[in-house]
Amino acid sequence: MGWELPAQLRRIHELFKDDAPWPDPDEDDRLLRVRAWLDLADGLRTTAAELDAGHGEVVRANAGRDVEAYKEKWESSQGVRQRLADGAKAADLAAVGTLMTVVLRVLWKALVVWALTMLLVALVRTIAVTPAGGFWLTLRFYLTRRLLRSMLIEIRGNIGVVISQTLRDAMRLLMGTMPLPALVVGIAAWDANKRTSGMASDDDARREVERVLNETPMGRAALAWAREHNVTILYQPPGAEDDGILGEYDDDYNVIRIFLRDGDTPEGLAGTLIHEINHARHRDTPDPTEMSRDSYVEAAIREEAAGNVQAYRFNEELERVRRQDLDHRYEATYDQAYSWAVRDARAQRDQEGGPPLTAAEERRIGERAAAKAMYDILSDPKRSAYPQNYGAHWEHERTSGQWLWNHIMD
Template identity: 40%
Template sequence: MELSGALASMYALLKDVAPLPDDDDEAERLAVGRAWSELGGELRKTAKQIEPTAEHLTATNQGTDTDAFQAMWHGEEGPSRRLAAGATVADLTAAGTMAVVVLRAAWKLLVLYHLAVLAVALARALAAGPLGYFIWASRLVGVRLALRTLLLQARKHIGEVVIGTLVRAKGILTGPLFLIGPVYPAGLVLQYLTAYGLEPSDEEARRKTEELLAQTPMGREALAWAREHGVTVLFHKGEIGNLSEKTRTAGNYNDGLDVLRIGLTDQRSPEDLAETFVHEVNHARNQNTPDPLRMGRQEYIEAAIAEEVEGNVKKHEFAQQLAEIRNPGVTVLDTYRSAYENAINKETQNRILAKQPPLTGGEEHRIGDQAARAALREECIAAGYEKNYGTEWDRRQLLLLNPDNW
């Protein structure tokens, strides 16, 4: 596809927020989709061809060997069943590939529509004079913002198609996803494997964690919110992180996939797992915010750290509620509480020396909470969150500008 002169000039103003997929890539995807569809048909054809031979063999022979063969043939791992499963996976992969092509084609048409509208609007603006051009420039800003938002949505939907296909196919195949990997960009496959893993969720850890959550108002509310909003929650033994570099991550939340993971379940107490759950649900409540594509670098970093701090505050409040249920009057001494009490004690001493009235309950909470949040923020910075969120902002900006990362 080649753009005409007028559309090409409009596209020069939008290409950073509206990249057009390469036509050769689309042709290749269509060919791949057809190949997978044909493979599914061939596998079904083969299954039908070998079935009569197997029936003839068992009908004309007797003995323990024949019985063993028949049990194997009709078992869950029998050749005919495996071929049928492979055919279904091939069909799913073909459908997923075609769906991606359709979504990308729809994106192209949408961009072309906006280019045409802008070209016509510019012609009218030039005829109307300076005011008309100002109105057109305002429209251009609006179109850029709309396309930037739609681009993110398009990528998300393409990711959902790919991930959905992989999830369904994984339910059919018991072995590694050796059939599916070559079809999609490696990054999306890695994203799927990172989010879900090949190992099952630790359901015993889930049961113990949910029992603890149900004991406190904050835990019950977090658990109910996650269920009501359809958040996928997975509990993993050992470390979680990306496939190339595992990290000792207590938990994380994937905004794009709406998946919350709790890690190191084989090394941590149910209390610790429950606190992590409450913290990560706070991230889920703020899904897709803050947005690195709508904010400056430092603005995004500060907002992301503030979200981390809020999650840690909620984690402290849950721990305090649980401690009081078990032992009324007990205080959980952690970073939040220590900074909270130190700030109140310091202000109380200052008021005594200045012969001022003592702190009211509201003043104590305001001063203590402010100091505690400041301490939690410093703790996050010391743990490398500032650097990590800066890197994330850089990565998302590059992703927006590079259509090859679709």
């Protein structure tokens, strides 16, 4: 979807469509392609870095003619490392080329709308000076003023949503890939960024949260999964019983509710949605009717912890894309557990006289420790209400009336 020509201008545009064509309204689709190219470039660079680390380990731990031949092949201009680097550059170029096409098309559409509007205004002025008769002239002016008023509302909406959003996305996509190829993009996107909307309604929140999610591969994947699996997402004020709850997922109806409160940011709500989509991925599991109380409570809290980890990783991705620090409620817990676990593992490896930990090993050790730390916080009855709440939920689901309802719903 993208910018459609205002309906009030379509008839007059028919006279000039050969000289002023209106491109297909596919700006959003093209921006998705841009993000796909950038994701590919990032993936190639990450793969190259991991392979290079493994290559370094092989070279340091071995010697001989075969190793020298392998090293020369790897580091040559035709080697795998260079080919991956070339592929990443090509993907970047494809992304920037597609992005500039989108920007130019949107600016062209703005120019066409402006020109057609000026022409329509000129026609109205011409009618005003012709001896057309008082009644007809009055009626014509009335209808034309209504036409211009409704058209102006539509144009303003497109400028606020389509042009500003497209240029804002263009700026964010280009930042961190290479120097901006056009000054006008930067100026327009800077101006668009100054006019960010609030989140006073479901539509406002949805637009702002999806904008944030679409900045990262993880966010885009989560949105795509939710659409593919028909998850309904609602943004609404919390009720009296929702005090302290950021969001919730209803397994029976496949609905996520994100609660809007004063002071919420699109970034914070996006993290909450990532957490709730993790619940949706595990719909109807764990099942309290098929498990003991302790087993159910433990499994449910582990799912909560996994959702927090997912939200934290999304926050990290967003920080890398924007190149700025963003607060996350579990950042200190995650980072501390991660760094301490890696530090201890390094010391143990040195003590055993083994080779240094690879980047992949450190990441695996750190993430496992961080996930455990997250679970430990949520499972502690002194610091978390989850043990009590999930225990009460288990008891409720095991009552005879609820058991019958569950079987009816199944």
